[in-house]
Amino acid sequence: MQRGTTDQLAAPPVDLLRGASLFLDFDGTLVEIADRPDAVQVDERLHRLIASLVAALDGRVALISGRPAGEVRSFLGGGAQPGFAIAGSHGMEFLWADGRRTAAERPASLEQVHAEMTALATQNPGVMVEDKPLGAALHFRQAPEAEEACRALATKLADVHGLQLQPGKMLFEVRTTGGDKGRAIATFLEKSEYSGTRPIFIGDDTTDEPGFAMAERLGGAGILVGTPRDTSATYLLAGVPETLDWLTQATEALA
Incomplete structure (x- = not known):
């Protein structure tokens, strides 16, 4: 509450x-x-x-x-x-x-999630990808102008792969559900x-x-x-x- x-x-x-x-x-x-x-x-x-x-x-x-x-x-x-x-x-x-x-268990789909996040980071200097055991995160603290691009990609990846979208402070994470x-x-x-x-x-x-x-x-x-x-x-x-x-x-x- x-x-x-x-x-x-x-x-x-x-x-x-x-x-x-x-x-x-x-x-x-x-x-x-x-x-x-x-x-x-x-x-x-x-x-x-x-x-x-x-x-x-x-x-x-x-x-x-x-x-x-x-x-x-x-x-x-x-x-x-x-x-x-x-x-x-x-x-x-x-x-x-x-x-x-x-x-x-780590979902196999996180490999594809990480690859697509890395592609976005390559196109947006300052965006960083964090690979985790059970998720992957886009950090845009050093590139705040990329927030919407990060949000859009993370939202799409979570939906496509049946994973959880986890917003945080200046980041969007896609992770294992549950x-x-x-x-x-x-x-x-x-x-x-x-x-x-x-x-x-x-x-x-x-x-x-x-x-x-x-x-x-x-x-x-x-x-x-x-x-x-x-x-x-x-x-x-x-x-x-x-x-x-x-x-x-x-x-x-x-x-």
């Missing part, structure tokens, strides 16, 4: 994580969005903060991203066992804390380590809205980062710096 615009939302209380499980988007939430997906900056503060959250919440922390799960892991520490769970590809793949990976960040949260809450806790989900994009709605449905809350819009979130943080500051304070409140 959409609550209304963000000017009606308050900042989350610092004790919100007591008795909770924490689910975090990555781009635009923990790190600033960069011109290229591979150009985001992860500093030592974020590494320490996530480690502190994992310890304070007894492991009840997971990242939920549109990025591939392995890519998120590489940004946040790498290694065979990341120490926390990651749902990648909008909840269509899971990298568990013990290193196990489960994922939907998952979203809300379903990812529900999957985590079925696991014993998360069972019986309130889900708190923090995200910034429209792709995070299913996560906000699911968190509320399961007795928790969503926290929207930044951009004013109609939302299912309960609380608001102004941007990445404010999110990191709040997470630090919320971690200290758990001590």
